[in-house]
Amino acid sequence: MLEIKNLHAKIVEEDKPILKGVNLTVPTGEVHAIMGPNGSGKSTLAYVLAGRSDYEVTEGDILWNGKSILEMTPDERAAEGVFLAFQYPMEIPGVAGLTFLRTALNSIRRKRGEAELTTPEFMKLVREKGSQLHIDIEMLKRPVNVGFSGGEKKRSEILQMALLEPTLCVLDETDSGLDIDALGVVSDGVNALRSPDRAMLVITHYQRLLNHIVPDRVHVLANGVIQRSGDKELALELERSGYAEYRAA
Amino acid sequence: MNLAIMKTKAEQALVESFQTVAGSLPGGSDVQRVRREAAERFEVLGLPHRRIEEWKYTDLRQILKDVLPPRVNDATELTIPDVIVALGPLGSLDAHRIVFVNGAYRAKLSTPGSLDGLEFSPLATQLADGESHTVKLTRTTGPADEDATLALNTAFMSDGAVLSIRPGAELSKPVVVVHVRAGREPHAATMRHVIEVGAGARATIVEAFVSLPGVVDEGQINTASEVVVHEQSRVTHVKCAVDQGDVAHLSNWIVRIGREADYRGFQQTQGLALARNQIFVAFDGEDAKLDLSGAVLGRGTNHIDTTLFVDHTHPGCESRELFKYILDDNARGIFQGKIMVKRAAQQTDGKQMAQALMLSPDTEFDSKPELEIFADDVACGHGSTVAEIDEDLLFYCASRGIPEAQARALLTEAFIAEAIEMVRDEPVAQALTDWARSWLNAA
Numbered sequence: 092m093l094e095i096k097n098l099h100a101k102i103v104e105e106d107k108p109i110l111k112g113v114n115l116t117v118p119t120g121e122v123h124a125i126m127g128p129n130g131s132g133k134s135t136l137a138y139v140l141a142g143r144s145d146y147e148v149t150e151g152d153i154l155w156n157g158k159s160i161l162e163m164t165p166d167e168r169a170a171e172g173v174f175l176a177f178q179y180p181m182e183i184p185g186v187a188g189l190t191f192l193r194t195a196l197n198s199i200r201r202k203r204g205e206a207e208l209t210t211p212e213f214m215k216l217v218r219e220k221g222s223q224l225h226i227d228i229e230m231l232k233r234p235v236n237v238g239f240s241g242g243e244k245k246r247s248e249i250l251q252m253a254l255l256e257p258t259l260c261v262l263d264e265t266d267s268g269l270d271i272d273a274l275g276v277v278s279d280g281v282n283a284l285r286s287p288d289r290a291m292l293v294i295t296h297y298q299r300l301l302n303h304i305v306p307d308r309v310h311v312l313a314n315g316v317i318q319r320s321g322d323k324e325l326a327l328e329l330e331r332s333g334y335a336e337y338r339a340a
Numbered sequence: 341m342n343l344a345i346m347k348t349k350a351e352q353a354l355v356e357s358f359q360t361v362a363g364s365l366p367g368g369s370d371v372q373r374v375r376r377e378a379a380e381r382f383e384v385l386g387l388p389h390r391r392i393e394e395w396k397y398t399d400l401r402q403i404l405k406d407v408l409p410p411r412v413n414d415a416t417e418l419t420i421p422d423v424i425v426a427l428g429p430l431g432s433l434d435a436h437r438i439v440f441v442n443g444a445y446r447a448k449l450s451t452p453g454s455l456d457g458l459e460f461s462p463l464a465t466q467l468a469d470g471e472s473h474t475v476k477l478t479r480t481t482g483p484a485d486e487d488a489t490l491a492l493n494t495a496f497m498s499d500g501a502v503l504s505i506r507p508g509a510e511l512s513k514p515v516v517v518v519h520v521r522a523g524r525e526p527h528a529a530t531m532r533h534v535i536e537v538g539a540g541a542r543a544t545i546v547e548a549f550v551s552l553p554g555v556v557d558e559g560q561i562n563t564a565s566e567v568v569v570h571e572q573s574r575v576t577h578v579k580c581a582v583d584q585g586d587v588a589h590l591s592n593w594i595v596r597i598g599r600e601a602d603y604r605g606f607q608q609t610q611g612l613a614l615a616r617n618q619i620f621v622a623f624d625g626e627d628a629k630l631d632l633s634g635a636v637l638g639r640g641t642n643h644i645d646t647t648l649f650v651d652h653t654h655p656g657c658e659s660r661e662l663f664k665y666i667l668d669d670n671a672r673g674i675f676q677g678k679i680m681v682k683r684a685a686q687q688t689d690g691k692q693m694a695q696a697l698m699l700s701p702d703t704e705f706d707s708k709p710e711l712e713i714f715a716d717d718v719a720c721g722h723g724s725t726v727a728e729i730d731e732d733l734l735f736y737c738a739s740r741g742i743p744e745a746q747a748r749a750l751l752t753e754a755f756i757a758e759a760i761e762m763v764r765d766e767p768v769a770q771a772l773t774d775w776a777r778s779w780l781n782a783a
Binding site for chain 1 (some may be wrong): 731732733735736737738739740741742743744746750751753754755757758
């Protein structure tokens with residue numbers, strides 16, 4: 092279970108608070124959506140969960156399965172099962188996708204006390220997970236995300252997620268930059284990972300994504316706090332009325 | 341201008357040591373004359389210093405305080421396994437191997453493989469036999485002619501590889517010309533290679549400058565390669581200099597590229613206290629392709645300088661340069677790339693890039709691209725970047741479970757890999773990557 096308690100955060104070296112007391116609980120096995128206007132702190136929340144050092148938590152706590160993750164480095168959090176699918180996946184020139192995936196997977200396995208995968212085991216796993224996302228091995232021989240289209244980058248993020256098998260998935264605007272077809276492929280990939288052992292936090296501007304990845308709960312984040320929570324109907328309501336009433340807050 | 345500037349101790353020592361060893365260096369009277377002329381040229385030029393534009397960042401007069409005694413007819417005992425150890429990752433390469441130890445050819449350690457369209461003989465033998473062709477080639481003309489390091493090379497050259505690849509021949513494996521620094525006595529070695537690739541031939545030639553574990557800390561190497569690449573040939577030419585300790589490495593490549601030939605040069609330099617790598621390229625015909633690239637890895641107080649001069653004199657030629665530097669501690673990297681496009685060299689296509697990755701705030705990178713264009717229908721560009729490791733990328737890797745130290749190593753290796761990728765021979769490229777990796781892991 093993810094428990095975010097009275098979370099306050101800001102950018103390091105800046106005074107302006109961005110998160111001003113977020114309270115949120117996501118039980119394992121559920122998918123929660125976070126919606127909200129631009130600048131409401133959605134991406135900040137995602138980065139703070141993953142442990143990005145540009146952000147400083149000034150108050151509150153984040154518990155994952157009862158354990159505070161605030162003092163953990165990003166790689167330690169990853170080993171604890173935390174995964175952030177980036178809004179803008181990064182390009183890594185010179186590092187082949189397969190090398191990157193294998194390095195990541197084996198790092199996590201080592202930290203979990205599991206044996207590293209052999210090359211045949213790894214390749215079998217990549218082929219299997221990749222085919223579900225329409226990603227072939229040739230694409231993964233190229234440097235990570237370099238020259239990929241928006242859709243390819245997002246599929247590559249979900250492939251990483253499928254391989255690393257995290258237990259807490261944070262998806263930051265995974266629908267941005269996707270056409271209808273790509274949205275379908277990516278959503279299918281995410282839905283395939285829905286499981287009673289996994290919690291997901293899906294961050295999005297638009298209700299559209301939530302037709303594909305149907306959430307158990309929807310929360311509205313605006314002005315650094317959760318303003319309202321409801322079931323999936325809340326997303327439809329927001330689609331009709333917009334965020335106007337929350338901006339004022 | 342007063343030419344009679346006071347000589348430094350090192351300059352004086354070089355002049356004196358030439359007088360001492362000249363009689364025991366290989367070559368008949370023709371060669372002796374060439375040597376003497378070069379020594380006299382050096383006496384006039386002296387060691388290059390910062391007031392000479394091309395030497396602004398590498399003031400040899402300042403840096404080179406002591407001159408080590410030149411080694412002639414070295415007889416240090418070495419075995420083939422020794423050579424393989426010294427060669428590191430290049431040791432397991434399937435190659436024709438030509439081995440020099442402390443400046444002298446060792447037939448017993450070499451496997452030149454003459455069956456393959458490759459002809460080899462040691463320079464010392466050729467000079468002693470008065471081979472007019474070789475003697476002529478060791479007397480360069482052009483921009484390298486006024487270079488003091490090359491003058492010293494010509495004066496002191498003790499041995500080297502004279503390689504000839506027959507026209508149309510396609511070498512089945514690379515030629516590795518190895519120079520091993522060995523023994524406990526500090527000395528200077530001077531090597532001169534003469535490489536000729538016949539029309540339409542294909543070859544990969546690797547020069548490796550390495551040392552035996554336990555070798556004396558101090559060493560000085562002056563090496564020069566004269567390379568003539570005839571028309572329509574395709575050549576990959578690599579130099580890999582890996583050493584530790586207090587080693588000064590002065591290097592010149594003088595390359596001529598024939599019509600429609602395709603020449604790729606690559607230089608990897610790691611762990612040298614002082615390196616000056618000069619590359620002079622001229623074109624002998626139209627529509628030739630030149631690709632020069634390099635990987636420099638420096639830490640401690642390493643000072644590694646690459647200075648290029650590419651002279652476009654014929655139309656339709658292409659030149660590409662990509663040099664990457666990884667600098668740590670107080671290391672200093674220098675890149676000077678001068679591309680000259682003469683009036684006749686229309687449709688020249690030139691692109692140059694020099695990039696440094698700084699792993700410590702105390703490193704220095706001096707980059708000086710120079711384009712001089714006299715033709716009006718050309719496409720030429722250059723760029724230079726200096727950066728630290730991208731924090732965003734580190735975070736991206738960490739968020740996938742890769743610990744910071746490992747992520748840094750991964751990203752650093754990726755940076756240098758883009759240069760090593762330019763080496764067309766896959767096993768050679770792999771060996772160079774492994775060598776760079778061992779340097780990175782030794783941090």
